[in-house]
Amino acid sequence: NAGVTQTPKFRVLKTGQSMTLLCAQDMNHEYMYWYRQDPGMGLRLIHYSVGEGTTAKGEVPDGYNVSRLKKQNFLLGLESAAPSQTSVYFCASSRDLSYEQYFGPGTRLTVT
Amino acid sequence: ELKVEQNPLFLSMQEGKNYTIYCNYSTTSDRLYWYRQDPGKSLESLFVLLSNGAVKQEGRLMASLDTKARLSTLHITAAVHDLSATYFCAVDMRGNTGKLIFGQGTTLQVKP
Helix, strand or coil: CCCEEEECCEEEECCCCCEEEEEEECCCCCEEEEEEECCCCCEEEEEEECCCCCCEECCCCCCCEEECCCCCEEEEEECCCCHHHCEEEEEEEECCCCCCCEECCCEEEEEC | CCCEEEECCEEEEECCCCEEEEEEECCCCCCEEEEEECCCCCEEEEEEECCCCCEEEECCEEEEEECCCCEEEEEECCCCHHHCEEEEEEEECCCCCCCEEECCCEEEEEEC
16 A cells, blocks of 8 residues: 655756646545645645546645546646746645545655 | 644754644634654644544644634643654644645754
């Protein structure tokens, strides 16, 4: 049981480049989330999904898009990366709204 | 807008001492979560508090929730070095939505 996995672990992009971060969970969870963590701050919710085929905006959605084509996968896309998107990105999943969220190991993204 | 504030943000304490971390939030919610993060690592769920007066304990950590005061506490008893980490509280944005707002985190350093 791998839990929540994220690909890649590290990435460096140039301004204007695009990329997709992949999150996968093997716990059959309905709910999945993407957060970003910046130094000295807590996590901020970017987008989330309450089930396969659904997505919704969180606190800081601008500059990001997401897709949930399969229940176990949640993709986060950056169409045109900006230095302000340099951050550590965490994916999480939960069985139900009342249960804790399980977090992946994170992706450290640097945009130069 | 829901705001979550933790204090202190940094805590240096001696082994064997007791201390409390406070988590205040600005709007009504009855779902609060505590997470631990080790440097460079992901977040690990510690406690899920789902109702007013909820109290949970695990080892040297005890968490409580007072929804009327909009306050949660994380109490550390007889601290040991292994408890050194950053602790986050997170509040469900509008109650049972899964959209969590995180506090800034409290970095705990336990010295021998």
